Amino acid sequence: MIKESVLTELQKIVGNEQVLTTPEAKKAYSYDGTTNWVHEPDVVVFPKTAEEISEIVKLANREKVPVTPRGGGTNVSGGSVPWLGGIVLCTTKMNNILKIDKENLTATVEPGVVLQDLTLRLASDGLFFPPDPQSFFGATIGGIIAENAGGPACVKYGVTKQYILGLQVVLPTGEIVNLGGRTIKNVVGYDLLHLFISSEGTLGVITKAELKLNPLPQARKTSMAVYNDVAMAGESVFRVLENGVIPAKIELLDNWVINRIEEMMPLGLPKDADAVLLFECDGIPEAVEKETEKIVEITKKYGAIDVRVAKDQDEANKYWMARRAGFAAVFGKAPTVLSEDVTVPRGNIPALIRKVKEISKKYDMENCVLGHAGDGNLHPSVLTDIKNKEHYERAVKAIEEIIESAVELGGVLSGEHGIGLEKQKFFRRTMDPVAVELMKKIKALLDPNNIMNPGKIWD
Amino acid sequence: MKDLKELKKIEKFADQCMKCGFCSFFCPVYQEEKVETAVARGKNYLTKLAIKGEQEFTPEMAEIIGKCLLCKRCVANCPAKAQIDRVVVGARAQMVKEKGLGFVKNFAFRKVMADRKAFGRYLRLAKAFQWLLPKTEGNIRHLPDFLKALGKGRNIPSLAKTFLRDMVKPVYKPQNGETPKMRVGFFMGCATDFVYPELGLKLIDFLTKRGVEVVVPEAQNCCGAAIYFSGDFETGRYLANANIKAFDDVEYVITACGTCSSTLKDYQKYLPDNEEEQKRYEAFEKKVKDSLEFIINILNVKPEELTLKKEFEGKVATWHDPCHLIRYQNIKDQPRAILKSLKGLKYVEMPNADLCCGMGGSFSVYHYDLTKKIADKKMNGIKATGADIVVTACPGCMINLIDNALRNKMPQKVYHLLELVEG
Structure with missing residues (x-):
C-alpha cells in the first residue's frame, strides 16, 4: 500500500483533480490490450509537464514506489499493467502537437498525442508519419516509441525507431535529459536515444519527441492475390521484393481468418482460398501503376490463382477494413487466444507457416495465421480456453514450439509487440545470456531502485 | 445472493469487448x-466485474455508468x-433495481414524464412564468427556477403558445378526398x-396531401427514451x-423525432422481460418508421419531386446526423x-457530421459543462462549412444546436428537414 503522505505530495505536484484513487479508477487502470494480465495500481496520476513528471519520479524514487508509464493502454504485451502496484503515470493529458516543421519534415509532439490525431493533422499539411501500429486509434506517441511499434507499412518504411530524431526523457532518478536532436545525421557520442526506443517504459518516461516525417504519397493502389496454398503466398512476398518492387504493405490472411471476417462482415473475400496477400503501393501515380502491374505479373508467375486490383479507393478500403478486422475476428472466436508476434527473415516465411500448421495439427489446435508478411512479422494464433486446463496446456506447448521454430529459422520472439509480461517466459530462452546481463546492468545504472515499470521484460 | 437479473441479460454483450481501446x-x-x-472499454470492464460480483454500484460507479451519451460511436x-450501449443501459437498469432512481430522476420520470397530463401541466406552469425572466436572443428564454435542474441557465426554446395535443384532430383524411392508400398513426413526441x-x-x-390517412391517438404516451435509457x-x-x-x-x-422513432x-432490444414481450415489441418495431424513412422508403417519394420553400432560396445548408438516426436506425442517405x-x-457536408451534438437527453442535465465542450466541436464543424442553416431531424438535437449556436454567437439557424420542404 502506498503511504498517505505520498498521495498528498502527488496532489501537490499535479493538483487534486489529476490524482485518482477510487477503487473504480484503480480497476480501470489495471489492464491493457491483453486478455489476462491484470493488476491494480495504488494511484493514477495525470501530469501535464516534464517538470511535473520529474517531481513525481523523484518522489517515487525516494519512497521506492513503482511507477508504470502509460499512454492509451492499447499495447498487447502487458507492458502498461502496473504489475507491482504503485503509481500509474498516465500521459493522455499531455497531448499537444507542439510544432510541425514543413521545411525540415519534422514534428515536435508531447507523449500523449494519439497517432490517428497526428495522422489527420499531418495529412492536412501534406505530411505523414509512417509507423502504423494497428492500434492507431488509441495508441499514443509515447507508447509507440517505448514499444518501438510497427505495422503493415514497415515493408517499405521501417519501424518507429527510424522516425525518431530526438527525445526528452525523465530518468528513473528524476533528471530531465534531452537526447538526439532535429537532424537526420547525428553521430555525437553514444547513441543513447535508441536505448529508450523499445525500452518498454523501464528506463524512463518519454516527455517530448522530435519525429521525422515524410511527404504524404500522392497515390495509393491496393491489390489482392489469392492462393490455394498459404506457403505459396509466403513465397510470393520475397519474389515480389527480389523483382524490384517494394510495396508499402504486404499483409497475409489465411483461410481461417478470411472466413471469420466474412462471417463478421461480408466483404466478398474468396472463402475457398487457402490464403490471400494484400498489397498496397504508394508514391507518385505513374510509379504506383507500374508497381501494381508488376505485382500482378509476379504473383501470377509464383502461384497466385487470381489477382484483383482494387478499382477505386472504396474497394481498397474494403480490403484494408478486412485486414483490420482480422484480430477482432480471431479474438472474438475463443475465450482465450494465444497470439504470437514472431518475426523471421522474409525468405523463411513459407517454412514458418508450414511449421505453424504442422505444430497445430500435432497438438490438435484450431489455429490461424495473419500478419505483416512483407516484413516477416507474422501473428500465428491458437484458440483455446484458459478455464479448460488440459486444452490450455496443450495450446501453450504448441505456442512454445512455434516460437522455438521461429528462432531456429533465424527469427525473433517479438517483432513489434514487445516482451512486457506476455512474453517473459520465452525471453531468456531466445536471448544471448551475455546480452541479458548487459541489459540488466544498464537498467541498474539508470534505475538503481528498480522503480520504473518493474516486473517487465525479464523475470 | 443478490439478484443480478439485468446484468445477466447483458453478460454476452459485455464479453464481446477485447479491450483494444x-x-x-x-x-x-x-x-x-x-x-x-x-470510455466504453472502462465502462465495460467495470460492468463485467459487477456481473462477477466484484464491483458494487457505488456512487462512483453510478457516475461512471451515467456519464455516457449513448451516442453509439464506439459501437459503430x-x-x-x-x-x-446495451451494456451501459443494462448496468443502469441493474442499478435502478438495486438502488432506485435518485430523487431528481424519481420526480421527473416517475411522477411527471410517465404521466403525460402532468408533464403538460408542469410545462404549462413553466410557460406561465416565462415572462418573469429576461428575454435573451430571438425566441429563446431561460426557464423558471423550478425547471433549472433541466435548464441550468441554458438557452431553451420558449414553449409553444398552444401545445400540439390541443390542436390536433383524432383523424385526418387524405386531402384529395380519395380512399386512403394507407392508415398511419402519428406519434408526437414531447x-x-x-x-x-x-x-x-x-x-x-x-x-x-399524398393520400395517407393520419390518426393521432390521444392515448399515446412519452416514447420513454429518457426513462429507459436511465x-x-x-x-x-x-x-x-x-x-x-x-x-x-x-x-x-410515424414520428418526426429521430429519438422517438429509434x-x-x-x-x-432493451426492455423485454419475457418471450411474450419480446415478440410483441418486435412486432411493434416493424411498424415504426421515422418520417424521413417513411417518406422515401415506404411512400416512395422521389427527392427530386420535393420543392424548397421560398424563404430558403439561395441558402447554403449543412446536415447534422442525429445519433438516433445514423447509428440507431442507419438513416443517413435519405436526408x-x-x-x-x-x-x-x-x-455542404460538414466535417464529422455524425459527431454527437452532446445532448444525450438527461446527460446534458447532469453534465452540462461536458455537453458544451462536446457541442463546441460540433459548432466548429458547422463553422467550417460556411452554411447559413443547419438541418437535422431530431428536435432534441435542435434544442441543443440552437443553445450552442447562440452561446457561440453563430449566425446559423437550425431547422428540421421537413420545415424546408413545400407542401
Whole structure:
C-alpha cells in the first residue's frame, strides 16, 4: 500500500483533480490490450509537464514506489499493467502537437498525442508519419516509441525507431535529459536515444519527441492475390521484393481468418482460398501503376490463382477494413487466444507457416495465421480456453514450439509487440545470456531502485 | 445472493469487448476527459466485474455508468462489434433495481414524464412564468427556477403558445378526398408537442396531401427514451405497453423525432422481460418508421419531386446526423438525398457530421459543462462549412444546436428537414 503522505505530495505536484484513487479508477487502470494480465495500481496520476513528471519520479524514487508509464493502454504485451502496484503515470493529458516543421519534415509532439490525431493533422499539411501500429486509434506517441511499434507499412518504411530524431526523457532518478536532436545525421557520442526506443517504459518516461516525417504519397493502389496454398503466398512476398518492387504493405490472411471476417462482415473475400496477400503501393501515380502491374505479373508467375486490383479507393478500403478486422475476428472466436508476434527473415516465411500448421495439427489446435508478411512479422494464433486446463496446456506447448521454430529459422520472439509480461517466459530462452546481463546492468545504472515499470521484460 | 437479473441479460454483450481501446478515439466523452473510466472499454470492464460480483454500484460507479451519451460511436467503430450501449443501459437498469432512481430522476420520470397530463401541466406552469425572466436572443428564454435542474441557465426554446395535443384532430383524411392508400398513426413526441407543434402539423399535412390517412391517438404516451435509457425499465415497459396499445390499429407509426422513432423501435432490444414481450415489441418495431424513412422508403417519394420553400432560396445548408438516426436506425442517405436535390439550396457536408451534438437527453442535465465542450466541436464543424442553416431531424438535437449556436454567437439557424420542404 502506498503511504498517505505520498498521495498528498502527488496532489501537490499535479493538483487534486489529476490524482485518482477510487477503487473504480484503480480497476480501470489495471489492464491493457491483453486478455489476462491484470493488476491494480495504488494511484493514477495525470501530469501535464516534464517538470511535473520529474517531481513525481523523484518522489517515487525516494519512497521506492513503482511507477508504470502509460499512454492509451492499447499495447498487447502487458507492458502498461502496473504489475507491482504503485503509481500509474498516465500521459493522455499531455497531448499537444507542439510544432510541425514543413521545411525540415519534422514534428515536435508531447507523449500523449494519439497517432490517428497526428495522422489527420499531418495529412492536412501534406505530411505523414509512417509507423502504423494497428492500434492507431488509441495508441499514443509515447507508447509507440517505448514499444518501438510497427505495422503493415514497415515493408517499405521501417519501424518507429527510424522516425525518431530526438527525445526528452525523465530518468528513473528524476533528471530531465534531452537526447538526439532535429537532424537526420547525428553521430555525437553514444547513441543513447535508441536505448529508450523499445525500452518498454523501464528506463524512463518519454516527455517530448522530435519525429521525422515524410511527404504524404500522392497515390495509393491496393491489390489482392489469392492462393490455394498459404506457403505459396509466403513465397510470393520475397519474389515480389527480389523483382524490384517494394510495396508499402504486404499483409497475409489465411483461410481461417478470411472466413471469420466474412462471417463478421461480408466483404466478398474468396472463402475457398487457402490464403490471400494484400498489397498496397504508394508514391507518385505513374510509379504506383507500374508497381501494381508488376505485382500482378509476379504473383501470377509464383502461384497466385487470381489477382484483383482494387478499382477505386472504396474497394481498397474494403480490403484494408478486412485486414483490420482480422484480430477482432480471431479474438472474438475463443475465450482465450494465444497470439504470437514472431518475426523471421522474409525468405523463411513459407517454412514458418508450414511449421505453424504442422505444430497445430500435432497438438490438435484450431489455429490461424495473419500478419505483416512483407516484413516477416507474422501473428500465428491458437484458440483455446484458459478455464479448460488440459486444452490450455496443450495450446501453450504448441505456442512454445512455434516460437522455438521461429528462432531456429533465424527469427525473433517479438517483432513489434514487445516482451512486457506476455512474453517473459520465452525471453531468456531466445536471448544471448551475455546480452541479458548487459541489459540488466544498464537498467541498474539508470534505475538503481528498480522503480520504473518493474516486473517487465525479464523475470 | 443478490439478484443480478439485468446484468445477466447483458453478460454476452459485455464479453464481446477485447479491450483494444479503439473506442477511445470515437468517444466524445473520453475525448474531453482522457480518463479510462470515461470510455466504453472502462465502462465495460467495470460492468463485467459487477456481473462477477466484484464491483458494487457505488456512487462512483453510478457516475461512471451515467456519464455516457449513448451516442453509439464506439459501437459503430468497434472491431469486435461489441454492443456497449446495451451494456451501459443494462448496468443502469441493474442499478435502478438495486438502488432506485435518485430523487431528481424519481420526480421527473416517475411522477411527471410517465404521466403525460402532468408533464403538460408542469410545462404549462413553466410557460406561465416565462415572462418573469429576461428575454435573451430571438425566441429563446431561460426557464423558471423550478425547471433549472433541466435548464441550468441554458438557452431553451420558449414553449409553444398552444401545445400540439390541443390542436390536433383524432383523424385526418387524405386531402384529395380519395380512399386512403394507407392508415398511419402519428406519434408526437414531447419536443414536437410542446416546442415545435408546427412541425407535427407540417408532417400531417405532408402525408395527407399524398393520400395517407393520419390518426393521432390521444392515448399515446412519452416514447420513454429518457426513462429507459436511465435504467428505469419498469416505467419503460409501462410506456411501451401504453404506446403499443394506442397504435394497435394502424399500419405504421410515424414520428418526426429521430429519438422517438429509434426509442419506439428499440423496445424489443432493451426492455423485454419475457418471450411474450419480446415478440410483441418486435412486432411493434416493424411498424415504426421515422418520417424521413417513411417518406422515401415506404411512400416512395422521389427527392427530386420535393420543392424548397421560398424563404430558403439561395441558402447554403449543412446536415447534422442525429445519433438516433445514423447509428440507431442507419438513416443517413435519405436526408442527404433530399437536401442535395432541393433546387435553390446549396448543400455542404460538414466535417464529422455524425459527431454527437452532446445532448444525450438527461446527460446534458447532469453534465452540462461536458455537453458544451462536446457541442463546441460540433459548432466548429458547422463553422467550417460556411452554411447559413443547419438541418437535422431530431428536435432534441435542435434544442441543443440552437443553445450552442447562440452561446457561440453563430449566425446559423437550425431547422428540421421537413420545415424546408413545400407542401
